[in-house]
Amino acid sequence: MKQACGCLVLLCVLLAACREQAPSTQVVRPVLFHEVVAAVRPLSARFTGTVQPRHHLVAAFRQSGHLLSRQVEVGERVRSGQLLATLESSDQRSEVRSAQGEVARTEVLWRNARDELVRYQGLHQQGVGSVARLEQLxxxxxxxxxxxxxxxxxxxxxxxxxxxxxxxxxxxxxxTTWHAEVGQVLASGAPVVSLARLDNLEVWFDLPAQRVNELARDKAPRIWVASMSEPVMGSWAQVRQIDPQLDAGTRVQRVRLAVEQLPAGIHLGSLVSVELVPAPASAEPFVPVSAVWAHAGQQYVWRVDRQHSQVQAIEVEVLERDGAQARIRSVLQPGDRVVSAGVARLQEGQRVRLEERGGS
Structure with a gap:
């Protein structure tokens, strides 16, 4: 009886020892981690632009000759049909006078022939004259x-x-420009004067080649055009055209902007401030692509609990991928740590040891 009781006590001690040692079998896995940071809003960029006409005309004479006069000066406003310049025209005036004289002479001959025909027709109806003479008239x-x-x-x-x-x-x-001086001999079609329309002005500015791609993206920065002296007084603008040719010396491209409404006091030739205003920073953070794992059609990341060093599966939505980074929408906050490598070997609640940052 005493021997049986001793065996029972020993068995209880062994079972208790086993229960105490069971938790020690849990593996503490070393992992790399990534700390979530808030999205950074890029800085705006400012450039200097000039107000230019969207529509302009380079006028020319349709014949050659000496430039006799310039009727207006650069910067002067003109009306449609207003005389701008003249060529020496003595030969043309002589040609007109000669043609007028010829018209007057032939008109007299035609009237005389017509009157003679009318007179002879009257005679012919009275039986006087011949048919041959009538046909001749x-x-x-x-x-x-x-x-x-x-x-x-x-x-x-x-x-x-x-x-x-x-x-x-x-x-x-x-x-806007004179291309010829008084007395100069001009060929037919040679440029003489440039005119600009004032009812549709736009803004031109030069943009470095490395920043041109920003304007071509779906989420391009907004463009604010303002007076140089009062930057707060301005208007939003849109890109109308980007010249395809790159300036080999300065490595810039000409950008033409259509402005909603030019600020008061801004006119043709004015210098203006052009600011590329970045779109509002997105609240969704970036994490390494390697931190995202999927289960049953849903995507997750492992968040590491700072107090207990245990991992917790957090549901995320991947909005876009950019190389090794993925922008996600989730409940993660700046400062949270997520496992960035070896995510497939972890389980919910498993303890981990943070080795070093990774995937940044």
């Missing part, structure tokens, strides 16, 4: 009428030649 009237038409065409052509010795404004605008 009809033919003469037709010839005189054709000659008159040709003379009028020649007069119209001469008047066009005279008009081509003048350059007139095709729209309301402002003179």
């Amino acid at each position: 009809n033919s003469e009237v037709e010839v005189r009428a054709a000659t008159l038409r040709q003379a009028r065409i020649a007069l119209h052509r001469a008047e066009e030649h005279l008009q081509q010795t003048q350059v007139r404004a095709e729209f309301d605008g402002v003179v």
